[in-house]
Amino acid sequence: MTARAFALLATAALAVGAFPAAAQPEAAARRVEAFAQLPYWPGYWVAEDQAGTTITGLAPVATASTGSSFSVPIMPLRATDAPWNAEGRRRWDEVRQSAGGRKATGWGYPMMMGSATPLRFLITPEETIIINFYNEARYIYTDGRSMPAEDDMWPTTYGTSIGHWEGDTLVIETVMVTTPSDFFHGSPPFSEEARYVERIRLDGPDRLTLEMTVTDPVTLTQPWSVQAAWVRDPGFDRQITLDWTNDRTGNEDGLNTIELAPVE
Structure with a gap:
């Protein structure tokens, strides 16, 4: 590759990379704003x-009255x-x-x-x-x-x-x-x-x-x-x-x- 060709390629690469870099702060700010509009449901x-279900497959609410079988749907x-x-x-x-x-x-x-x-x-x-x-x-x-x-x-x-x-x-x-x-x-x-x-x-x-x-x-x-x-x-x-x-x-x-x- 000639020196001129290399220089042109390097210039093109810099030009391509410059646009995303310049746009990143604006895009990041828009995304922060979008996040702020969303609900937050952390946890499990x-x-x-x-x-409270155990290995039996029976949840406490389902056995509240009987203790051993499904008492509510x-x-x-x-x-x-x-x-x-x-x-x-x-x-x-x-x-x-x-x-x-x-x-x-x-x-x-x-x-x-x-x-x-x-x-x-x-x-x-x-x-x-x-x-x-x-x-x-x-x-x-x-x-x-x-x-x-x-x-x-x-x-x-x-x-x-x-x-x-x-x-x-x-x-x-x-x-x-x-x-x-x-x-x-x-x-x-x-x-x-x-x-x-x-x-x-x-x-x-x-x-x-x-x-x-x-x-x-x-x-x-x-x-x-x-x-x-x-x-x-x-x-x-x-x-x-x-x-x-x-x-x-x-x-x-x-x-x-x-x-x-x-x-x-």
Whole structure:
């Protein structure tokens, strides 16, 4: 390379690098301002009706009157009361028959939003990430983009989520969720055509609320709406990532138990 060519290349490189450097303070200031407009939901959140759950799978609120069995409805996202049509009821019965002998692959969506596993909400101007202790994550894009075209999506465990803020309420639309009960036996058997709309907001200093409406022409006779909530779990000061490879949860008489370690 000649000295002249090298000089021209160096000058071009400096020119290209100069613009981002000059724009950085302005861009940073805009982002700081954008952050200031967003809610802040720090800490670890657990489903309100699942707080204090032990290995038995029974939360204190569910056993308050009996001490050993479910005395109040819990985990409303299971959709026990959904307006199932004939196909939905067929799927529901099929899942319930096989649930006791199945291992979990994870919580999946929508059940990760109403489980006993703590959640974190990481909020930025461009997206909100919801992650649980099993390293399951949802990415809700809030940068103004539209939902991708249908032929540019395919069903996945957590679907595709686009969101926006209405004041302090995060509104999320999620589509293309793989049949939830195929992933986790406790999930509702909605089809891949289901559309989920969530509204999440802070209700007091230590409580988040959720309103969800699901429409599914395959399994429901009409839209189904449900409410849930989370409370701060003070028992955690850091996120401990787990996995499902050592799942020793058994099932006996409808309750979870701990299976013995395999004998080698």
